[in-house]
Amino acid sequence: MSYLVLARKYRPQRFSEVVGQLHVVKTLTNALKSNKVSHALLFSGIKGTGKTTVARIVAKALNCQNLQDGYEPCNECPNCLEINKGSHVDVLEIDAASNRGIDQIRDLIENLKYAPVKGKTKVYIIDEAHMLTKEAANALLKSLEEPPRHVHFILATTEPNKLPPTILSRCQRFDFRRLESKRVVQYLKRICEGESYNMELSALEFIVKEAQGSMRDALSLLDQAMAYGVKTREDIVTALGWHEEALVEDLAFILLEKDLPQAMKLSRELYDRGIDLIHLMEKLTDFFRNLFMAKTLPGETSLEIHNPKLKETFVLSTSEDLLIIFQLLLRDLETLKRTSYPQLQFELTLAKICEYKKLMPLRDILQKLEDLSNKTDPILLPKEEKRTTLKSWTDFLENLRFEAPSLYPILKGLPEPEITEVEIVFKLQGGDSLLKDTYLPRIKEKIEQYFQRKIRVDVEPIKELSLEEIKSRPEVQMIAKELSAKVAHIELLKE
Ligand SMILES: Nc1ncnc2c1ncn2[C@@H]1O[C@H](COP(=O)(O)OP(=O)(O)OP(=O)(O)O)[C@@H](O)[C@H]1O
Ligand SMILES: [Mg+2]
Ligand SMILES: [Zn+2]
Secondary structure (H helix, E strand, O other): OOHHHHHHHOOOOOHHHOOOOHHHHHHHHHHHHOOOOOOEEEEEEOOOOOHHHHHHHHHHHHHOOOOEOOOEOOOOOHHHHHHHHOOOOOEEEEEOOOOHHHHHHHHHHHHOOOOOOOOOOEEEEEEOHHHOOHHHHHHHHHHHHOOOOOEEEEEEEOOHHHOOHHHHOOOEEEEEOOOOHHHHHHHHHHHHHHOOOOOOHHHHHHHHHHHOOOHHHHHHHHHHHHHOOOOOHHHHHHHOOOOHHHHHHHHHHHHHHOOHHHHHHHHHHHHHOOOOHHHHHHHHHHHHHHHHHHHHOOOOOOOOOOOHHHHHHHHHOOHHHHHHHHHHHHHHHHHHHHOOOHHHHHHHHHHHHHHHHHHHHHHHHHHHHHHHHHOOOHHHOOOHHHHHHOOOHHHHHHHHHHHOOOOHHHHHOOOOOEEOOOEEEEEEEOOOHHHHOOOHHHHHHHHHHHHOOEEEEEEEOOOOOOHHHHHHOHHHHHHHHHHOOOOOOOOOOOO
């Protein structure tokens, strides 16, 4: 791709050509001058700020046969030339993110003991060091602890916090900062001159703003702009399809509107156009963060929205909406950076955000269930009365069986009461033993507590049975039959 041309063509070949990162350059050149370069260096910082570039310059400086001023590689001796071409046997670049990385590390460790073949020092540059597997990192640890005198490790990473502390503590660390806009603009201007290309300063400034401190991004944007024949700021904003700001706003609008079909359509278009999805998602995430901030701290944040439709939608959106989208994007950004299927992951993220409203009720339900179990929300509790009408006598007995086993047999023998809206009505015969039971107060209490209503006991008077009725009762008949007797006289027992 054409944009690689400028970044490659203008990759600094010596310390004096590096833009910015003065603190790094100074420390390293001093160490070179006094021959005290640490055997384990860690270069951390955002992409495209010079980590790999400086690592290669250090490798050259450690091997140059013609070192200038004690630190600057000559770029002419065989060692410098081979390192520049990437073909020096003693300088090895390993991409820890690739599958081959693990094998390479194993290989590297086995070969550590051998002296450099052509140069003075073996230099191992381990890129994306945070992606080292656990085994690879462990294998490396010992070598970092006591590296042979002829070996230097340079670890480069954009995410130093993901490195195990054991590795971090064994390295001398250099933080590569975002490059200052002014410096980058000057640098691009010089490149334009070198390329005999005329571009307005404001156009260069626009590019640098988009690049956000990454020199590689600035150079690749410049490359594209040149390919399109851009001369002015207007050219960039209007004529080019890569006007990112507009694209990010379009996407933000679609996401806030939760327009799934449109989101899928745009996602496919972006992929077809070869847009860097990771970069775009970074911008989008950042934009939603800004939207959220503008919503939360309206007076304190200045946010420019150019798309009028988005402006309206933004006014109607809630800070919760914005926060959730920001959070989803941020979380998926990590996955997107790692996946082998960026287009699918990008689509999935957009789809998740568009479908998020539909997931809301489920979340609400879960919240309500949680509230219910905490009984914190009285509105959500069923009304007391409602609950009691659901209760049956059988349920009560079941409950009692465990709660008050001594009362259970007594109540089990009772005829089932009538449970009404206001009371529990028992119909008992005048002679029912319950009426005289010493447990009666406790029984009453239990029942009233359970059903949340009062007990009423209707006592039916004991019927005066006629002689004929008594004689015909089955138990009397049975006794008479057993005894082969006849009932001659009936008398009520005295109390
Ligand atoms: N400080 C700088 N001065 C001049 N050019 C730079 C600087 N940083 C980066 N560049 C340009 O950007 C290109 C990429 O830089 P480099 O590979 O050093 O970045 P990096 O920090 O290793 O990024 P990554 O984390 O993506 O590997 C270089 O070829 C160079 O043209
Ligand atoms: Mg790099
Ligand atoms: Zn040299």
